[in-house]
Amino acid sequence: MMLGLLLARAGVGVTVLEKHGDFLRDFRGDTVHASTLTLLDELGLGERFAALPHRHMSKMSLTYTGTVATLADFSLLKGPHKHIAMVPQWDLLDLLADEAGTEPTFELRMNTEVTELITAGEKVLGVRFKTADGETGELRAPLTVSCEGRHSRLRRGAVRDYPVPMDVWWFRLPRLTDDIDGGVMSFTTGHAIVAFDRGDYFQAAYMIPKGSDAELRARGLPWFRETVKELFPWTRDQLDTITSWDDVKFLNAKLDLLKTWYADGLLCIGDAAHAMSPAGGVGINLAIQDAVAAAAILAGPLRRGTVSTGDLARVQRRRTYPTVATQAVQRLMHRVAINHALTGAIGDKPPAPVRLISRTPLLRRLPGEIVGLGFRPEHIPAFARRKPDQLSR
Numbered sequence: 001m002m003l004g005l006l007l008a009r010a011g012v013g014v015t016v017l018e019k020h021g022d023f024l025r026d027f028r029g030d031t032v033h034a035s036t037l038t039l040l041d042e043l044g045l046g047e048r049f050a051a052l053p054h055r056h057m058s059k060m061s062l063t064y065t066g067t068v069a070t071l072a073d074f075s076l077l078k079g080p081h082k083h084i085a086m087v088p089q090w091d092l093l094d095l096l097a098d099e100a101g102t103e104p105t106f107e108l109r110m111n112t113e114v115t116e117l118i119t120a121g122e123k124v125l126g127v128r129f130k131t132a133d134g135e136t137g138e139l140r141a142p143l144t145v146s147c148e149g150r151h152s153r154l155r156r157g158a159v160r161d162y163p164v165p166m167d168v169w170w171f172r173l174p175r176l177t178d179d180i181d182g183g184v185m186s187f188t189t190g191h192a193i194v195a196f197d198r199g200d201y202f203q204a205a206y207m208i209p210k211g212s213d214a215e216l217r218a219r220g221l222p223w224f225r226e227t228v229k230e231l232f233p234w235t236r237d238q239l240d241t242i243t244s245w246d247d248v249k250f251l252n253a254k255l256d257l258l259k260t261w262y263a264d265g266l267l268c269i270g271d272a273a274h275a276m277s278p279a280g281g282v283g284i285n286l287a288i289q290d291a292v293a294a295a296a297i298l299a300g301p302l303r304r305g306t307v308s309t310g311d312l313a314r315v316q317r318r319r320t321y322p323t324v325a326t327q328a329v330q331r332l333m334h335r336v337a338i339n340h341a342l343t344g345a346i347g348d349k350p351p352a353p354v355r356l357i358s359r360t361p362l363l364r365r366l367p368g369e370i371v372g373l374g375f376r377p378e379h380i381p382a383f384a385r386r387k388p389d390q391l392s393r
């Protein structure tokens with residue numbers, strides 16, 4: 001959606017195909033980081049975004065076998081945004097879709113699922129699709145961008161899979177007004193959990209060893225409620241609201257990297273190029289950064305009708321360092337924190353780097369910057385920048 005908006009602002013004809021009828025999906029990642037908030041300002045959408053219902057998260061703390069440590073302090077970030085905004089992802093997508101819809105060259109087709117690529121030899125000519133009411137069709141284009149997430153069927157070629165120690169159970173906990181606020185994590189022998197303050201509820205993620213969903217569900221809900229109570233002693237009777245396993249959603253975590261993100265006529269970005277783990281809640285923001293880089297590099301060649309594999313390679317080159325560096329941080333978090341907790345190899349005290357960061361405000365800036373701003377943040381290219389008073393709605 002971000003790439004569609006940017007290319008349409010450059011006057012490039014764009015059609016976005018989305019298989020669902022709306023963007024309403026619970027427990028999509030909803031973390032909009034400072035880097036993305038700055039991009040929204042540059043698009044002229046900062047005020048409209050700020051009017052969406054959202055929560056600010058200005059720090060992330062960790063309870064590690066009973067010791068509380070502040071892990072990231074976003075209030076120390078440079079720039080105008082010193083927090084992470086927790087916003088339902090459908091609100092953000094609706095905002096971008098609404099704004100893109102004001103551009104004459106933009107079209108969004110909902111309920112339209114891409115089924116396969118149209119190819120001639122190695123060249124990609126477009127896609128075949130089917131709609132929710134069973135119609136099928138073809139759409140041909142000089143460039144097809146695969147941004148259909150981590151289960152991408154359009155991506156091609158070798159993929160490097162990284163081991164991920166956990167899957168995730170997502171659930172809601174009502175938030176009482178005097179509960180803690182911000183983001184909280186709790187790690188102890190055999191368990192790891194994180195919860196984000198969403199106003200009247202917490203969005204909580206309990207991490208389970210990879211592949212153990214069925215085995216752990218068989219232990220029963222009372223076991224689960226008790227486990228969460230031990231990890232979050234501040235909860236009161238909120239856990240009674242979990243009355244069925246349907247309240248606890250299973251999400252399969254993965255982390256991978258496509259070796260080559262492009263082919264003649266095709267480019268993969270976002271999770272289609274590099275599926276992100278939930279660790280650090282960075283995946284949406286990284287996907288948006290890919291879109292901004294792709295628009296900056298490709299708008300000119302697309303307008304001139306000369307887009308080449310060399311241009312597509314430039315997008316991959318531009319985004320490789322931030323992607324590889326972010327995935328390296330996620331792999332470190334998997335290895336040092338989550339895996340140790342889940343296998344019971346957790347020490348009595350937080351690891352030395354966590355203790356150091358927690359005690360030293362200046363060092364707390366670093367994890368805040370890695371998560372909140374990311375590596376080499378992109379900026380909206382001049383052709384797509386607008387002041388709020390230049391927007392037609």
Ligand SMILES: Cc1cc2nc3c(=O)[nH]c(=O)nc-3n(C[C@H](O)[C@H](O)[C@H](O)COP(=O)(O)OP(=O)(O)OC[C@H]3O[C@@H](n4cnc5c(N)ncnc54)[C@H](O)[C@@H]3O)c2cc1C
Nearest residue numbers: 018019029113114148149251270271278281282283284287
């Ligand atoms: C458990 C879990 C929790 C996470 N939590 C966070 C978090 O808190 N914050 C964060 O930043 N990241 C989080 N992530 C990562 C994040 O979800 C992804 O990195 C991010 O959504 C990738 O964006 P994307 O646009 O590439 O793909 P997606 O967000 O997956 O979007 C793909 C879109 O393509 C559509 N689509 C799919 N197939 C087709 C098709 N064939 N035809 C047409 N449309 C199609 C889908 O309906 C969807 O709308 C989490 C990941 C997991 C697994």
